[in-house]
Amino acid sequence: MGSTRDEMIGGVLAGRYQLVAHIEEGEFGDFWKAKDQRGDSTVAVKLLKPEMFSDPDAFKRFEREAQLLSDFCHPNMLRVLDHGRTPTDVPWVVTEYIEGRLLSEDISELSLSVNEVTYVGAQIAAVLYAAHREGIVHRGLSPDAIFLCEAYGDKHHVKVLDFGLAHLDEIYGGEQLTQVGQRLGNVEYMAPEYIEHFTLNAKTDIYALGILMFEMLCGQPPFVGRKRDVMMKQVQEKPYRASELCEQEVPGWLDDLIAALLQKDPDKRPATALAVGKALIARRFPL
Numbered sequence: 001m002g003s004t005r006d007e008m009i010g011g012v013l014a015g016r017y018q019l020v021a022h023i024e025e026g027e028f029g030d031f032w033k034a035k036d037q038r039g040d041s042t043v044a045v046k047l048l049k050p051e052m053f054s055d056p057d058a059f060k061r062f063e064r065e066a067q068l069l070s071d072f073c074h075p076n077m078l079r080v081l082d083h084g085r086t087p088t089d090v091p092w093v094v095t096e097y098i099e100g101r102l103l104s105e106d107i108s109e110l111s112l113s114v115n116e117v118t119y120v121g122a123q124i125a126a127v128l129y130a131a132h133r134e135g136i137v138h139r140g141l142s143p144d145a146i147f148l149c150e151a152y153g154d155k156h157h158v159k160v161l162d163f164g165l166a167h168l169d170e171i172y173g174g175e176q177l178t179q180v181g182q183r184l185g186n187v188e189y190m191a192p193e194y195i196e197h198f199t200l201n202a203k204t205d206i207y208a209l210g211i212l213m214f215e216m217l218c219g220q221p222p223f224v225g226r227k228r229d230v231m232m233k234q235v236q237e238k239p240y241r242a243s244e245l246c247e248q249e250v251p252g253w254l255d256d257l258i259a260a261l262l263q264k265d266p267d268k269r270p271a272t273a274l275a276v277g278k279a280l281i282a283r284r285f286p287l
Contacts, residue, residue, distance in 0.1 A: 005022045005030070008022075008032075009021065009022070012037070013034070013045060013086065013092060014082075014084055014092075016036060016037055016038055017034045017035070017036055017037070017043060017045055017082075017094060018034055018035045018037055019032045019033075019034050019045065020032070020033045020034055020035055020042075021033045023044070026046075026144070029046050029047050029048040029049050030046070030047045031044060031045070031046050032044065032045040032046075032047065033045075033097060034094070034097075036094075042097045043081060043094050043095065043096065043097050044078075044094070044095045044096065044097045044098075045092060045093070045094050046092065046093045046094075046095070047086075047090055047091075047092050048090065048091040048092065048093070050088075050089060050090055050091070059085065059091060062083075062091060063083065066080060066083035066093060067083075068134070068135075068136065069136065069163055070082070070083070072130075072131065072134055072136065072163075074126075074127045074130045074131070076123045076124070076126055076127040076157075076158045076159060076160055077127050077130075077131070077159065077160050077163060078095050078096060078098070078147065078159045078160065078161045078162075079095060079096045080093060080094070080095055080163075081094045081095060081096065082094040095161075098147065098149050098159055099149060099150075100147050100148050100149030100150065100159070101147070101148055101149075102143065102144055102146065102147055102148075103120075103143040103144075103146035103147070103148060103212075103216075104142070104143035104144045104146075107143050107215060107216065107219065108219035108220065110216075112216050112217070113248070114217070114248060114249075114250065114251065114254065116156055116216075117213060117216045117217055117254075118254065118280050118283065119156060119280075120146075120148070120156055120158055120216065121209065121212070121213045121216070121276075121280050122277050122280040122281050123157070123158035124141075124146065124158055124160060124209055124212065125209060125273045125274070125276040125277035125280060126273075126277050127158075127160050128141075128160075128202075128205050128206070128209065128273035129272060129273035129274040129277060131163060132202040132205070132272070132273060136163055137200055137201055137202060137204070137205055138160070138162070138163050138205050138208075139185070139200050139204070139205070140162060140185045140186075140189075141160075141189060141205055141208035141209060141212065142185070142186050142188070142189045142208070142212070143212065143215065144161075144186075145160060145161045145162050146158060146159075146160060146161070146212065147159040147160075147161055187227050187230045187231050187234065188211065188221040188223060188224065188230055189208045189211045189212070189221065190204075190208075190231070190234055191203070191204040191207035191208065191234070191266070192207075192234050192235045192264045193266055195231050195234055195235055196235055199266075201266075202272070202273065203266035203269055204266075205273065206261055206269050206270060206272075206273060206276065207261060207262065207266070207269065209261060209273070209276065210258050210260075210261025210262040210269075211262070213242075213254075213258050213261070214239070214242050214258055214262070217242045217246045217248070217250060217258075218242055218245040218246045222239035222240060222262065223237070223239065235264070239259075239262050241255055241258075241259060242254070242255055242258050242259075243255045251283070253279075253283060253284045253285045254283075254285070256285050256286075257270075257276070257279050257280070257285040260285070260286075261276065275287065
């Protein structure tokens with residue numbers, strides 16, 4: 001395949017996936033619309049940046065995780081169909097192709113109602129819980145990882161993108177991460193324990209869900225500004241309540257739930273994403 005995007009159009013990946021159009025450039029790679037020549041179906045291809053795999057063992061871990069994800073299916077997760085690498089060692093992932101919009105596209109202009117925020121949040125919580133049960137942590141939850149599409153007569157059907165693929169924090173795990181001092185992802189959605197100790201687990205996803213719900217209601221995350229300032233605030237500063245910044249009325253139960261999700265101490269957050277989903281569906285907190 002060619003080296004520029006224009007030259008790459010029409011190229012075939014792994015003898016099967018023909019690149020049709022470039023969709024967008026992400027922080028960790030390029031997204032393409034492609035045709036699966038075996039089944040004559042449309043798929044999405046993500047070509048990951050090779051520098052993400054400087055650790056000699058990184059690609060092996062990536063392959064194991066990609067295989068795990070291809071075996072994991074949930075109606076609110078973008079399905080991983082295939083993965084591999086090009087002859088020049090560029091890693092790639094093939095997923096189902098869907099039409100819709102990212103939550104990050106003018107989130108402040110979506111004007112989501114409390115009911116819609118509750119519904120979207122419950123869907124995200126459902127897929128997080130299913131993934132956590134399989135030992136899969138998203139690690140990079142943000143509006144760029146939430147896709148809203150029309151399905152089942154619903155214009156706010158959620159597809160969560162990039163489980164473990166966009167933000168390959170594991171490849172910088174342990175000693176190496178501490179040495180290089182590098183965190184991946186958007187600081188506006190980072191949990192305090194990740195910032196301080198590089199801890200990544202289900203509770204970091206639950207914290208990020210709280211940030212997302214706050215932003216859906218208020219039009220911006222609780223902490224904004226320069227990267228260093230935001231990181232410090234995530235660790236040290238108590239966020240505003242959503243009800244203090246939101247233009248629409250926020251029910252007390254939802255205000256309390258978001259505040260619980262944003263607790264600095266992971267042990268003080270809801271125990272599981274399942275508990276969060278149940279609270280959203282029942283529209284009360286605590287349960």
